[in-house]
Amino acid sequence: MNNQEALAAAVSGEDAAIYAYGVIGALLNAGARRRALEALRAHQSWRDRMAHLMPGDTAPAPGIAYDFPMQVIDAGTTRALAQLVENRLVVVYADLAATCEGEQRADAVLAASECATRAVIWGAPSQAFPHDASLT
Amino acid sequence: MPLTGQPRPPLTRRQLLTRSTGLAGVFAGAGVLSACGSGATTAGDSTDGNSGAGNSGAGDSTAGGSGASPVATDAQINIAVATSERALIALYTATISAFAQLAPSLEPLLRQHEEHLAATGVEVPDPPAQNPPSNLSAAIAALRQAELIAALERRESCLLASDPDFVRTLTFIAASEASHVAALKTVGRNQ
Numbered sequence: 608m609n610n611q612e613a614l615a616a617a618v619s620g621e622d623a624a625i626y627a628y629g630v631i632g633a634l635l636n637a638g639a640r641r642r643a644l645e646a647l648r649a650h651q652s653w654r655d656r657m658a659h660l661m662p663g664d665t666a667p668a669p670g671i672a673y674d675f676p677m678q679v680i681d682a683g684t685t686r687a688l689a690q691l692v693e694n695r696l697v698v699v700y701a702d703l704a705a706t707c708e709g710e711q712r713a714d715a716v717l718a719a720s721e722c723a724t725r726a727v728i729w730g731a732p733s734q735a736f737p738h739d740a741s742l743t
Numbered sequence: 744m745p746l747t748g749q750p751r752p753p754l755t756r757r758q759l760l761t762r763s764t765g766l767a768g769v770f771a772g773a774g775v776l777s778a779c780g781s782g783a784t785t786a787g788d789s790t791d792g793n794s795g796a797g798n799s800g801a802g803d804s805t806a807g808g809s810g811a812s813p814v815a816t817d818a819q820i821n822i823a824v825a826t827s828e829r830a831l832i833a834l835y836t837a838t839i840s841a842f843a844q845l846a847p848s849l850e851p852l853l854r855q856h857e858e859h860l861a862a863t864g865v866e867v868p869d870p871p872a873q874n875p876p877s878n879l880s881a882a883i884a885a886l887r888q889a890e891l892i893a894a895l896e897r898r899e900s901c902l903l904a905s906d907p908d909f910v911r912t913l914t915f916i917a918a919s920e921a922s923h924v925a926a927l928k929t930v931g932r933n934q
Contacts, residue, residue, distance in 0.1 A: 620775035627776060670778025695775040701914040705907035716901045716914050720894060723918035727925045732851065735858035736915040737922060 610711075613703040614660055615667050617715075620699040621654035622669035627692045630675075634685045643689070646725055653718050660711060676741070686729050693726035697737040817909050820900045824913070825863040827893055830870045831856045834889055838875040838882050845879070848930040849886075852923050859916050879931055887927045894920040 700719035897917035
């Protein structure tokens with residue numbers, strides 16, 4: 608994976624996270640909804656930052672809709688979706704960190720750390736090498 | 744599709760640390776979620792200016808630095824990470840020994856630091872014995888402080904490292920330790 612591919616994966620991953628958090632926010636109440644909205648804003652910010660690093664209009668466009676790997680029907684499955692999205696993004700940013708240097712690498716490591724932290728706050732167990740364990 | 748059900752067998756170190764068959768391979772084509780709309784394009788050509796060299800990364804001493812100041816090699820960074828992980832393991836072990844009731848919460852975190860240490864592949868001497876604070880909440884606060892410092896150190900190490908696979912591994916460790924800070928927030932609440 609080269610740097611442009613890794614950046615494109617980060618932009619696409621953030622678009623998926625933004626979409627997911629729109630659904631997550633709608634299904635949660637009170638404090639959890641506020642946390643979902645904070646996460647949504649964080650992902651929008653990272654999406655813009657990553658897209659800005661790609662030349663011209665080469666950043667991938669968001670999908671119109673996304674398939675969730677499970678039914679999202681209640682608070683439990685909603686939190687599970689948030690954990691999944693965050694843990695998958697950790698891997699996307701670790702891949703990105705390996706393709707760049709300097710400020711961009713610092714951003715990738717920080718973003719990975721934020722995603723792993725949010726996954727745990729949503730109830731995921733911490734991991735030595737954070738990733739979506741349902742895929743392994 | 745099961746999502747968060749029973750724990751699955753952990754990935755092996757080789758799977759985690761090898762780009763071709765590790766997490767990157769697991770996620771190839773999967774992305775974060777699969778888009779079912781149009782408009783998702785992939786950018787970039789296939790010019791690969793910075794691909795992994797396919798080595799194990801951590802032990803290499805590829806001093807890729809430039810400039811006047813001495814630059815740490817990956818091997819030196821790796822030893823520093825191992826030393827830090829060893830100190831964290833000692834702190835967790837001492838804390839669990841002093842507060843047995845915290846063991847169910849702390850042992851998973853301890854094991855994750857043992858995995859981090861194993862990933863370095865180097866042996867470092869035991870740190871000097873340390874006594875955790877005698878007060879439970881102060882002991883948890885000390886762990887959180889140690890994790891916070893470790894996460895920051897790991898992020899710094901990431902910026903200094905040269906080998907792409909090593910950078911990737913350090914990114915996972917930094918993320919793991921940042922998440923430990925959050926995990927420790929809920930530890931000891933019912934004690």
